[in-house]
Amino acid sequence: MTAAITIAGVHKRFGNLKALDGVEFNVERGEFFGLLGPNGAGKSTLINVIAGLSRASEGAVAVLGHDVVSDYRNSRMKLGVVPQELVFDPFFTVREVLRIQAGYFGLGPECYPWLEELMSELQLANKADANMRTLSGGMKRRVLIAQALVHKPEVVVLDEPTAGVDVELRQSLWVFVRKLHEQGHTIVLTTHYLEEAESLCDRIAILNHGKVIALDTKQGMLARGIGRRMRVCISTAEPIADLPVSLANKLRRQQANVIELELDRDSDSVIDLLDELRGTGVAVTDLHTEEADLEDVFVELVGQGRK
Amino acid sequence: MNPRGFYTLFYKEVLRFGKVWLQTLGAPIITSLLYLLVFAHVLEGRMEVFEGVSYSAFLIPGLMMMSLIQNAFANSSSSIIQSKVTGNIVFLLLAPLSYLEMYLAFMLAAVVRGLVVGTGVLVVGIFFVDLPVHSVVALVLFGLLSGAVLATFGVIAGIWAEKFDQLAGAQNFIIMPLSFLSGVFYSIHSLPPFWQQLSHFNPFFYMIDGFRYGFFGVSDVDPGFSLVVLLLSLGILAMLTLSLLSRGYRLRD
Numbered sequence: 299m300t301a302a303i304t305i306a307g308v309h310k311r312f313g314n315l316k317a318l319d320g321v322e323f324n325v326e327r328g329e330f331f332g333l334l335g336p337n338g339a340g341k342s343t344l345i346n347v348i349a350g351l352s353r354a355s356e357g358a359v360a361v362l363g364h365d366v367v368s369d370y371r372n373s374r375m376k377l378g379v380v381p382q383e384l385v386f387d388p389f390f391t392v393r394e395v396l397r398i399q400a401g402y403f404g405l406g407p408e409c410y411p412w413l414e415e416l417m418s419e420l421q422l423a424n425k426a427d428a429n430m431r432t433l434s435g436g437m438k439r440r441v442l443i444a445q446a447l448v449h450k451p452e453v454v455v456l457d458e459p460t461a462g463v464d465v466e467l468r469q470s471l472w473v474f475v476r477k478l479h480e481q482g483h484t485i486v487l488t489t490h491y492l493e494e495a496e497s498l499c500d501r502i503a504i505l506n507h508g509k510v511i512a513l514d515t516k517q518g519m520l521a522r523g524i525g526r527r528m529r530v531c532i533s534t535a536e537p538i539a540d541l542p543v544s545l546a547n548k549l550r551r552q553q554a555n556v557i558e559l560e561l562d563r564d565s566d567s568v569i570d571l572l573d574e575l576r577g578t579g580v581a582v583t584d585l586h587t588e589e590a591d592l593e594d595v596f597v598e599l600v601g602q603g604r605k
Numbered sequence: 606m607n608p609r610g611f612y613t614l615f616y617k618e619v620l621r622f623g624k625v626w627l628q629t630l631g632a633p634i635i636t637s638l639l640y641l642l643v644f645a646h647v648l649e650g651r652m653e654v655f656e657g658v659s660y661s662a663f664l665i666p667g668l669m670m671m672s673l674i675q676n677a678f679a680n681s682s683s684s685i686i687q688s689k690v691t692g693n694i695v696f697l698l699l700a701p702l703s704y705l706e707m708y709l710a711f712m713l714a715a716v717v718r719g720l721v722v723g724t725g726v727l728v729v730g731i732f733f734v735d736l737p738v739h740s741v742v743a744l745v746l747f748g749l750l751s752g753a754v755l756a757t758f759g760v761i762a763g764i765w766a767e768k769f770d771q772l773a774g775a776q777n778f779i780i781m782p783l784s785f786l787s788g789v790f791y792s793i794h795s796l797p798p799f800w801q802q803l804s805h806f807n808p809f810f811y812m813i814d815g816f817r818y819g820f821f822g823v824s825d826v827d828p829g830f831s832l833v834v835l836l837l838s839l840g841i842l843a844m845l846t847l848s849l850l851s852r853g854y855r856l857r858d
Contacts, residue, residue, distance in 0.1 A: 312858075351698050353857055371607065371701040385692035389621050401613025402700030445696060600644055 299361040302327045302453045302484035303348060304528045310343050310355035310508070316463055317343040319508035320352070325453075325486055325501075327362075332499030332516075333488040336600055341488045341510040345457050348486075349379045361453055370448035373513050375403065378451035382458045382488075384438050392417065392441055393426040396448055403449035416444045419474065443471070447478075454478060455486045460494065472498065473506040492596055502567060504599050512599050519595050529560045530568060533574070611706040614697065618714030622680055629718060633676055634725040637668045641730060644790060652794045657822045662737075663817070667789035669723045670751060670816045674809065677719030678759040678780050681711045685763025686772050689856075698857060706849035708760060710842070715756030720748060735805040736820055742830060743819035750835040751812035755780070757842040758774040764849050764856060783809045793825050808838050 299594040301324035310318035318340045325331045334590060335341050346352035348359050349364045350373065359366045364373035396413045400406075417423045420440040425433060430441065439459065446454060456475065458466040472494065479485050489495055495502060495516075502519055512519060529550065537555045548566070553559040559571070568587070575582060622629040625662035645661040655662045697707070728735070738744065759778075766772040787809035793801050804810045811831035818824035824831070850856070 349699055351695060351857060353853055371703075374699060374701040377699075379695075381691050381692075381695050385695060387688075387693045387696070388691070389624050390617075394620075398613055399696055399700075399787050401616070402607075402610045402697065402702060404607050404609045404701070406609055 299327060301325060301360075302329065302362060303486065304358075304360040304363075305344070305348070306358045306360075308344070308359060309353065309355045310340075310347060311355045316508050318347070320533050321357075321505070321508070323503055323510060325484060327436070327452075327484055328479075328482060329380060330485045330498055331487065332403075332495035332502040332595060333486060333505060334492065334495055334502060335488075335505035337410075339505040341505055342367055342457055343508075344505065345379070345455055345486075345488065348455060349377060350374060350496040351379075364487070377447060377506050378446035378449065379455045380442050380446045380454070380459050382461065384435055384442070386433075386438055386441065387388050388429070388431045390424055391427050391429055392433070392444075395430060395441060396444055399445045400448040405449060406595055409448065411513070412450070413444075413448060416447055420444050436463055439463055439471070443474070445474045451483070453484045457488050460488075460489065460491060468494075504596060506600050512595070528561045528563050528566075528586040530561055530571065531584075532557050532559070532582055536584055538575075538578075538580055541580075542563045542578060545571065545574060607701055607703070607706060610700060611710050614702065614707065614710035615714050617682070618684060618711060619717055621684060622714075622718050626840065628719055629676070629680070630725060633672045633685045633722045634729060635711065637672045637722075637726040637774040638729050640668055641665065645733070650858045652793070652795075655821055658821055658823070659734060661730075661734040663734060663792075663821075664665070664790065664818045665727065665734065666820050667813050669726045670747075670813045671784045671787075672726050672786060672810060673719040673723035673748060674751050674755040674778060675776075677756040678762070678776070680715035680754045680757030681719040682713065682766070682772055682775070683759075684714075685760065686766050686769060689763070689767070691768065694856070704847050708757075708846050708850060711760050712753060712756040715759055716752035717755065719752035719835060723748060723752075730773060735802040737823035738820060741820045743815060746832065747819060747828075748836070749813060750832070750839060751816065752841060754808070754812070754835060754839050755838060757846055760846050761811045761842065761849065764846075764854060767855065782838075783807055787813050788825070794829040811835060 303325040304434040305321055305323055308318050308321045309316070321340070326501060329518065333341050333344065343344060343352060347354045348361065348366065350370055353367065363374045364376065366373045390398065393413070396416070397410070400409050400413060414423070417426055420443060422437065422444065424438055425437055428440065433441065443459065460471060463471070468516070474486060475487070476498065487499065499516055501515050502512070503510050534555045534557070538552075538557060541549060545559060548559045548561060549557060550560045561568070561571070572585070641661065643662060644664055648660045652660055654660065685694070688697065762772055762775045764776065786804070786836075787807050791853065793804045793810065796804065811826070811834040814824045814826055815828045815831035815835070818828040
């Protein structure tokens with residue numbers, strides 16, 4: 299079956315700067331795919347190339363088998379993009395904006411019921427006749443999502459859709475995006491909120507300096523070497539003044555009478571650790587362990603990239 | 606082909622200037638009226654450019670054409686630069702529209718604005734003076750073609766400019782001088798020979814001269830030649846626009 303998005307050897311150069319350096323992967327149909335990376339990693343450039351907003355210097359991108367340059371009409375019909383910036387046309391109302399956007403995609407009055415449904419789903423119905431300028435940032439963000447969906451695209455790309463939105467709106471947007479995914483849309487998401495990628499995405503690519511430095515399922519990503527790390531939080535009766543050298547090497551954080559250590563699952567033992575602490579006269583009052591999360595994976599991989 | 610997409614962009618562009626009609630339609634008509642009042646007051650009866658044609662009557666077609674071309678340029682250029690600066694051009698670039706469809710929609714909407722303003726100047730002008738009509742075909746042809754040339758030039762300027770002041774530069778250093786020095790207020794025959802010759806290199810001169818022919822049946826050069834100049838200008842500028850759009854110049858970097 300044709301992949302939702304095929305990215306083949308994509309390079310993008312801006313003068314001497316390599317924004318994308320041989321990016322190559324597929325997003326399969328029906329996936330909830332996460333694209334992560336630090337600022338300037340090339341995420342938005344890659345999305346722009348997929349959307350046809352920017353031309354690749356080398357390589358090719360296809361949406362559901364349609365090349366984004368040579369077969370742009372079909373690829374754009376299949377793709378909905380929610381841009382990162384809160385852009386809007388100040389001349390028009392919400393309803394006009396949606397009707398105009400639908401018109402660009404060749405849709406006329408027959409799609410108006412769908413546009414009304416979209417506005418209702420995104421809680422925009424009572425703002426339908428309000429000028430875009432008068433909307434709050436959150437409302438503008440909802441309009442951006444509605445605009446991306448006017449033509450019912452099979453593949454939806456959301457470029458940091460929750461950047462700068464409040465917690466309540468973020469939650470409601472995720473409920474909506476999850477629903478889209480359940481309805482069969484392929485979703486590609488870039489986000490800075492790693493816990494969101496962790497809770498939403500099936501598969502994740504991490505981009506750094508224009509290169510894919512990791513591409514795996516969420517479980518695969520967490521089970522990597524980094525996943526063998528384990529965090530141990532220990533509470534003691536009194537703050538520890540001098541931590542033994544062997545433990546100081548593993549110290550991640552120390553705050554009052556709580557220390558957080560990072561252990562290797564294979565070579566370190568929690569029992570040995572407790573014995574060592576007791577040997578120094580420390581009274582342990584509580585202990586709990588945490589598995590590695592996506593943030594650990596991300597920090598580790600990006601850190602390796604910097605080295 | 607995406608005819609509805611093309612029509613939507615055209616309609617959106619017309620709706621855009623319609624929503625701010627006081628600025629886009631009312632203001633240029635009033636400005637032309639002021640030119641008419643001032644110049645006609647000063648020069649009426651003191652000069653007769655064409656035999657049997659009053660100066661006010663001579664001036665009105667020039668003012669019509671000047672406002673038509675200036676507004677056609679302003680519409681396409683300002684719409685594109687505004688969309689670029691505010692970032693909302695992304696909605697258009699994401700749509701399955703061909704370069705030709707985009708160009709034609711921007712161009713035709715700008716021609717509509719130019720024609721509405723030009724007609725407005727005419728409607729106001731005929732309150733003051735009777736205007737003969739020699740050839741409706743010439744009026745329509747020169748009106749449409751001149752609007753199309755400047756609207757296309759506006760598309761190019763909108764694509765090229767990255768800031769509003771660059772566009773203002775194009776407007777103040779190219780469009781304004783060329784339109785003022787094209788014979789709006791005078792016949793080039795009243796100029797010294799050197800300036801007469803130089804005027805022949807100004808494409809705006811052919812727009813106004815041909816348009817005046819439509820009213821009076823008199824022109825400085827053969828209207829057929831003027832028509833060819835306009836067709837050639839439009840062809841060259843249209844090809845340049847399509848080339849810029851297809852390369853994604855300053856739009857799909």
